[in-house]
Amino acid sequence: MRVGELSKRSGVPVPTIKYYLREGLLPAGVLTSPNQAHYDESHLRRLRLVRALVDVGELSISAVRDALAAIDSSEQTMHKKLGMVQEAITTVPNTPIDERSVQEVKDFLARHGRHEDVDAEHWEISRMLTAVLSAARSLGHDRFHEQLEPYMAALEMIAKADLDYMLGRAKSVDDLVESMVVGTILGDAALIALRRMAHAVESERRAKEEDQV
Amino acid sequence: MRVGELSKRSGVPVPTIKYYLREGLLPAGVLTSPNQAHYDESHLRRLRLVRALVDVGELSISAVRDALAAIDSSEQTMHKKLGMVQEAITTVPNTPIDERSVQEVKDFLARHGRHEDVDAEHWEISRMLTAVLSAARSLGHDRFHEQLEPYMAALEMIAKADLDYMLGRAKSVDDLVESMVVGTILGDAALIALRRMAHAVESERRAKEEDQV
Known part of the structure; x- marks a missing residue:
């Protein structure tokens, strides 16, 4: 597909795509003429990952670059790869x-x-x-x-759910690393939203109990 | 104290303090001469709150302004005040x-x-x-x-710990609102860090189990 279609399918404006190309967040397309490049599904997928890291994860461009480098690195030990990813996405x-x-x-x-x-x-x-x-x-x-202690006790439950989810999806080390990035960034945002909801639920529960006294 | 001492005690550089004053994040000091203002403990406390919101909460200046407006508002219903705060600190x-x-x-x-x-x-x-x-x-x-379901189950535990903590500290509605802002922003950051630790713990536990099979 051309850059216009890549933009349409991803919802990312063409100038932003060109910026990501210049910043090395998106690999160059295959040149079909001196002024025209062709992109494929792998570009679309990578572009969506960049948007999730920027918009939901609120990562800086340089943190996104580090996270992608970790995903793409030839490091084959999963343990090390996950360590690199974790470092990249933790501010x-x-x-x-x-x-x-x-x-x-x-x-x-x-x-x-x-x-x-x-x-x-x-x-x-x-x-x-x-x-x-x-x-x-x-x-x-x-x-x-x-x-920290009550938090950690609750997070042990969350970590079990997270690892079941991540390992359940992954068919290769690369799959797992991408799944880990997505699950970590999106999971952080989900946790933050749900914590606010849980505060409201708990606070209303206590207000009701007081009314009954 | 003068602005130099405020800077020393808070660790915030003088130009940054002046920027916060211009942006309305910090109330003006009392003028003791045309070029000199006097600041008190309430300024120090507010300055530290602004830094926590900016550095740990990664809030924009305008989100900090909204959060402070909610804290300072004359709205007396705690429920409404907390709603305003939550809206301000949620991006x-x-x-x-x-x-x-x-x-x-x-x-x-x-x-x-x-x-x-x-x-x-x-x-x-x-x-x-x-x-x-x-x-x-x-x-x-x-x-x-x-x-979302396993997350919510774990967050119910966290919300109980959070409300015990926040209510345990607060002596007035204003105290509670500030405690809520601090507890929410710092708690989010603590949860994000501990989730990564819980992932490592759980992932090692599973690796050991596999070794034993």
Whole structure:
């Protein structure tokens, strides 16, 4: 298909497609004449993935580039590939951190058998948690770290559902990595929306209980 | 304190503080001379809140302005105030949506007793879920909606922990609203980090089980 049809089928405007081509987020089409390129289904699929990462995942262009590089890398160990992807799609806030929060995160990770000092793979997770607890502390929320345990218990249920879903779809390592990116980014957005809904449900439930007292 | 000390205590550079003042994210200090203003603890606290919203919540300046307006509004019903805050801090992706995803979200909300057509309060949640399912479908993930049920079950646990935390801290409606903003934004970031950790834990658990077969 020509760029016009690619645009029509993806809903992405032609100038944006050309921008992604220049930025290397979309591989070049096959030239059919000096001014015309031909695109196929793989371009359409990649374009939709870029849009999901940008629009739903709110990733920067450079984070999208890193995520795609991880998906496309010739690295064959799934473990390493997933690590690269996870690093690419996780943005760590650049906020001041404090020592007590560092220690709380270390303690939490140790309780769950993750020793971040020796476990470079979990470095982003550890930095992200530390940033969150530090930001909370700077706002007077000194005990926010106590939320991590009930969160983790609930997330173990979510991780089971996620892995069943991702592994259930994948026919190859590449499939699995793409599934992991999509499932992680879209799942984050779904969790954020549902958390707000769960707050409303729980808050109404408590209001009703109070009325009955 | 002067702007220099405000900067030192918050870790926010003076030019950024001046930018926030111009953008109305921080109330003006009390002028002590034509070129000098005095700031107090309330400015420091507000400045830290702005940083948490920008750095951890990744909110745009205009979303921060809306969130602060909700916190400061004279609206006295907690229910309405929380609705305003939630709307301000929830960014809905601007992606093409499809009719099947719209129906799946309606069905899901109806199963949980939320009827979005009559329930304007949940409009953002409904739009966000629809955007997620539509993006998933465009990538060939037609059954992503099946993830919503296990997610919701886990989020009910999280919502209980969240409300215990938020209500436990709050001494007034204003306290509660600020606590809700902080708890929602920081909690989202913590959940995203812990979900990646839970994936790693679960994936290693399964790899070990396979080794034992």
